[in-house]
Amino acid sequence: MADAQFFRFKDDGTIPNNPELPVVFYPAAFRGKAERIQQVFEQHGWGNTWQGGVFDYHHYHSNTHEALGVVSGSARLKLGGETGKEVDVKAGDVCVLPAGTGHKRLLASDDFRIVGAYPGGVEYNLKTGEPGERPYVLEDIRNTPRPKSDPVYGETGPLLSEWKA
Numbered sequence: 001m002a003d004a005q006f007f008r009f010k011d012d013g014t015i016p017n018n019p020e021l022p023v024v025f026y027p028a029a030f031r032g033k034a035e036r037i038q039q040v041f042e043q044h045g046w047g048n049t050w051q052g053g054v055f056d057y058h059h060y061h062s063n064t065h066e067a068l069g070v071v072s073g074s075a076r077l078k079l080g081g082e083t084g085k086e087v088d089v090k091a092g093d094v095c096v097l098p099a100g101t102g103h104k105r106l107l108a109s110d111d112f113r114i115v116g117a118y119p120g121g122v123e124y125n126l127k128t129g130e131p132g133e134r135p136y137v138l139e140d141i142r143n144t145p146r147p148k149s150d151p152v153y154g155e156t157g158p159l160l161s162e163w164k165a
Helices: 034-043 136-143 156-160
Strands: 005-007 023-026 047-050 068-074 073-081 085-090 094-097 103-108 112-118
Touching: 005 112, 023 156, 034 047, 034 112, 068 085, 073 094
Parallel strands: none
Antiparallel strands: 005 023, 023 094, 047 112, 068 094, 068 112, 073 085, 073 103
């Protein structure tokens, strides 16, 4: 099992983040096997997958958690909104963002590509921290169910331990 890192972010007034659940970062979870990320996410019940990049503006999803697996290249992401943390990611890394967690791309290599996935294949919404999004998004974040599986490890793994109800 890859070593997991955990990052906690508070509501910054614009990006709500998630007061209960930390971001789970799995560096090198798929070292040398990045092409398998999408298949493994789907096998573990994380669906509605897509491949592409990360927007270059702060955004979040209030209605679902999100797994981001780096298939190729590298990037620097800002997690947790403007006062959050910069995280360097590369092929094989996975970030699992709890509902409400802000994220944006600061810079990326030309070949940067990720797989995004959502527990149970939820259709995600896209929020950017506009004042009119509240208080609805706060309730949405609170009501987002915890996943039944870890996108990397399935029925075990650091995510399930850290996010236990």
